[in-house]
Amino acid sequence: MHTTKRSYNTAQILLHWAIAALIVFNYFVSDGMGRAFRQHLNDSNSGYNLVASLHVYVGLAIIALVVVRIIVRFMSKKTKTASTNVFDRVSLIVHEILYLLMFLVPVFGTVAWYLGIHIMGDVHEIAMNIMMALVLLHAAAALFHQYVLKDGTLMKMFGQK
Ligand code: HEM
Numbered sequence: 001m002h003t004t005k006r007s008y009n010t011a012q013i014l015l016h017w018a019i020a021a022l023i024v025f026n027y028f029v030s031d032g033m034g035r036a037f038r039q040h041l042n043d044s045n046s047g048y049n050l051v052a053s054l055h056v057y058v059g060l061a062i063i064a065l066v067v068v069r070i071i072v073r074f075m076s077k078k079t080k081t082a083s084t085n086v087f088d089r090v091s092l093i094v095h096e097i098l099y100l101l102m103f104l105v106p107v108f109g110t111v112a113w114y115l116g117i118h119i120m121g122d123v124h125e126i127a128m129n130i131m132m133a134l135v136l137l138h139a140a141a142a143l144f145h146q147y148v149l150k151d152g153t154l155m156k157m158f159g160q161k
Helices: 010-028 033-042 050-075 086-115 118-149
Strands: none
Touching: 010 050, 010 086, 010 118, 033 050, 033 086, 033 118, 050 086, 086 118
C-alpha cells in the first residue's frame, strides 16, 4: 500500500520531538493569554505574568527551531520515491500545511504581542485551532501506521530504519 520510504537523521528526530513537546506545552500554558494580551495592548510593559512570559518566550523558541528544522529538511538527503497513492498524497499535503502552520501560528502570536495588533490575536487562535486539529490527525495516522498497518512508520521517528 505504501510506496514512500524515508528515514530521518538525528537532527530531524530531535527537532521533531522538541518542537512537538514545545507546541503541546504552549497549547496548555496559555491560560489567561487573552487578559494578558489586553493589558499588554494598553501598556506594552505590562501583561508579563508567569504564564504569558512562558507562552511568549517558548513560542519564540518554537519559531527558531522550526526555521532550523526547515533548513535541516532541505539539506537532508531525501529517499522518497514518487507515489500515486491517494493516502500518500494527502499525507504529503498535511505535512506541508503542518510546516507552514508550525511557523505561522507563533509568528502571528508574535506580531499580535510585539506590534500590538489586536486582530492578529484572533488570527493566531484560529490558525492554532487548525494546526492542533492537523496535529491530532497526524498523530492518529502515525498510530494507525504503527499498530494497524504495522509498517514501522512511527519507529522511524525514534531512529529505526
Ligand atoms: C506554536 C506556538 C504557540 C501555540 C501552540 C500557542 C497557543 C495559544 C493558545 C491555545 C491560545 C489561546 C489562549 C486562551 O484562549 O486562553 C493563545 C493565545 C495567545 N497567544 Fe499563543 N501560542 C503559540 C505561540 C505564541 C507566541 C510566539 C506568541 C507571542 C510572542 C503568542 C501570543 C499569544 C497571544 C497574544 C494570545 C492571546 C490572543 C487573544 O486573546 O486575542 N503565542 N496561544
